[in-house]
Amino acid sequence: MRSEQHAQPTQKREGYYYWRVLASGFGFAIFGVAGLVAGLVGIPILRLCIRDRVRQQAMARHAVQRFFQWFIRMTVNLGILTWSVENPAPLTRRGALIVANHPSLLDVVFLVSLIPDACCIVKQSLFSNPVMRGALTAAGYIGNDDPMQMLEAAASNLEQGSPVVMFPEGTRTEPDQAAQFGRGAANLSVRAQCPITPVFIRCEPTTLTRNEPWYQVPYKPMHYTITVGPACPAIDAAQSASPVSILVRRQHARVMEFLNRMAATGRPSPDR
């Protein structure tokens, strides 16, 4: 896989390259406009029509999911990408804690499109982005600046049955760099006693990574493979003599084992 990434610049361009440059630009524009329209028109109308905060949030999350589903269909129809998902059933379980790697800009779009009532943990700076702010707030997404507040807010979502989606790499990974995975999700799992559903996202050829301009489309249409791994059961802190911080490290190691195995072998479990 790595060698294929390095070979990318010399690969022959195929699949209507310049059309895809145009279509990708169009996709970015749609996304920006949709965010602005949602924030300036959609959310105020939603607030006026529905007073109940809980229902407001449910409606906003539903709208985000439907928009992301539509957006992905559009990118497929435009010939920008194809995608497939393996074993999606655990994603729709109530109160699932979903933890994924973060190779590209569309990762959250794919996951949220597959998960009803999803609550995402997002980079705090996105809350100061005028295009995103309205929708993020209405959907009750959680910023990551204060870790303890983040854990509490996420735990209360899990308790109410909303799946929580986290990208512990924090920021999109450079293709050739080892990911720095934070232990926030493992902390949430141990402290809220919730199993982790690990997800590996592969995008070939790599694209929309950090520091890559929008017009830098890959030499051929990209293919996303989303693999849902076997659940990592919660470690019961009450049954263990070890401090919580050690249990968190153990749970974190399990998630990393799955993600590293997927990256290295493409197989979700050792016996398959």
Next chain:
Amino acid sequence: MNPHDITISNRTNSTGMTSMTSNHLNSKEEILETLRGILEEMFETDPATVVPPALLYDDLDIDSIDAVDLIVRLKDLTGRKVSPEEFKAVRTVGDVVAAIEKLLRN
């Protein structure tokens, strides 16, 4: 325990391994030695790596949530109230030692 309670529990103090009282923490060296024990017990940190210039996050893999747990532990150790604000500027092992020393003096 409510399964969804977020508790910063600290069961390490019951093991008694490093539950020194403040009278044993008279010098910087003694504080550092105690801190080594605590970090090993809480985060499986190799004591040899716990030296004053070591960065908590970059060198010792102690993240912001670990730091909150550590603050709770230090509260037990020193018997003083430790505010997270006082720990905002803490970056290195040396900073932690200095913070504990300050807590004990006040």
